[in-house]
Amino acid sequence: VAITFIDHAGTARQVEAEPGSTLMRAARDNGIPGVVAECGGMAACATCHVFVEAACLPFTGDMGEDEDALLDFADDRAPNSRLSCQIAITPELDGMTVTTPEHQG
Ligand code: FES
Numbered sequence: 001v002a003i004t005f006i007d008h009a010g011t012a013r014q015v016e017a018e019p020g021s022t023l024m025r026a027a028r029d030n031g032i033p034g035v036v037a038e039c040g041g042m043a044a045c046a047t048c049h050v051f052v053e054a055a056c057l058p059f060t061g062d063m064g065e066d067e068d069a070l071l072d073f074a075d076d077r078a079p080n081s082r083l084s085c086q087i088a089i090t091p092e093l094d095g096m097t098v099t100t101p102e103h104q105g
Pocket of ligand 1: 024036037038039040041042043044045046047048083084085086
């Protein structure tokens with residue numbers, strides 16, 4: 001599953017993510033800057049915040065209450081904000097682009 005991360009400066013990095021993993025894992029495994037994931041994927045730190053390409057949002061699963069509450073602490077929350085540790089990698093996400101926030105990491 002090919003995912004492209006674009007950092008705040010506009011640099012794009014494409015990674016290969018394993019189905020069954022999470023978007024946060026894929027970022028960490030590939031050394032993507034801007035995804036810190038301090039809590040290790042427990043929906044408790046908000047340092048894995050990303051902006052998801054609008055067209056792909058319907059395929060990223062529902063946002064949980066914890067995630068919703070935590071995103072209020074994330075920098076620059078937007079309608080397409082998600083915690084990347086709460087997004088499961090599925091084949092439908094192939095070709096998705098996500099952007100990392102300016103102040104993270
Ligand atoms: Fe901490 Fe996602 S890794 S909330």
